[in-house]
Amino acid sequence: MRKPAETSVPVATAIAERWSPRAYDETATITDAQLTALLEAARWAPSFGNTQPARYLVGRRGDQAFARILAALNSGNQAWAFRASALLVGVMVTTNEKGEVPYAEYGLGLASENLVLQAVDLGLIGHQMAGFSPDAVRTSFGLPEDAIPRVAIAVGSAADASVLDDPKRVERELAPRRRLPLAEFAFGDGWGTPAL
Numbered sequence: 001m002r003k004p005a006e007t008s009v010p011v012a013t014a015i016a017e018r019w020s021p022r023a024y025d026e027t028a029t030i031t032d033a034q035l036t037a038l039l040e041a042a043r044w045a046p047s048f049g050n051t052q053p054a055r056y057l058v059g060r061r062g063d064q065a066f067a068r069i070l071a072a073l074n075s076g077n078q079a080w081a082f083r084a085s086a087l088l089v090g091v092m093v094t095t096n097e098k099g100e101v102p103y104a105e106y107g108l109g110l111a112s113e114n115l116v117l118q119a120v121d122l123g124l125i126g127h128q129m130a131g132f133s134p135d136a137v138r139t140s141f142g143l144p145e146d147a148i149p150r151v152a153i154a155v156g157s158a159a160d161a162s163v164l165d166d167p168k169r170v171e172r173e174l175a176p177r178r179r180l181p182l183a184e185f186a187f188g189d190g191w192g193t194p195a196l
């Protein structure tokens with residue numbers, strides 16, 4: 001299913017087509033080449049002083065890493081994310097040899113958006129999640145103290161909304177996407193004065 005962004009002018013295809021679906025095809029797999037492309041896209045994100053704070057834990061459906069990440073998700077996310085072809089956790093490394101890494105969370109965010117946009121470009125879908133237990137991830141993957149799990153990401157292939165079973169979940173899947181109007185988003189002469 002597609003839910004392209006309604007934009008006032010055309011934007012890059014992957015940006016327009018990206019959304020956060022929950023209906024995944026539970027038979028679909030992801031290839032190593034696809035996973036590599038996702039991680040390469042994330043690896044080449046910009047970061048403060050090129051400090052590169054982003055790291056990823058990667059599980060493919062059926063392997064141990066996938067099971068550990070799935071177990072760390074909250075129950076609402078588990079209910080749909082088990083069908084994903086891959087589950088990842090974005091981790092920010094908060095220190096380096098110079099001390100605290102500035103803008104580490106910002107860097108992880110940039111990398112993760114690159115990752116989901118690359119998924120769209122490959123004809124896949126991606127969905128970022130804050131609903132998981134960082135402590136469970138820390139324990140099950142043996143993370144050092146300065147590595148903070150910040151976001152889980154489901155990646156896979158789209159399925160019909162009906163796989164979600166529950167009518168309320170199907171309704172949410174089909175609901176229109178909303179954003180603030182551009183006039184409330186970008187300001188020119190003063191705060192609140194539309195830039196365009």
Ligand SMILES: Cc1cc2nc3c(=O)[nH]c(=O)nc-3n(C[C@H](O)[C@H](O)[C@H](O)COP(=O)(O)O)c2cc1C
Nearest residue numbers: 018019020021022077127128129130131132151177
């Ligand atoms: C940091 C972050 C955390 C999110 N956490 C969850 C989550 O735990 N569960 C979920 O179903 N969606 C989650 N989402 C998806 C958002 O709800 C979604 O991006 C937002 O509603 C906008 O919809 P769109 O991505 O389809 O444009 C998260 C998104 C981000 C960026």
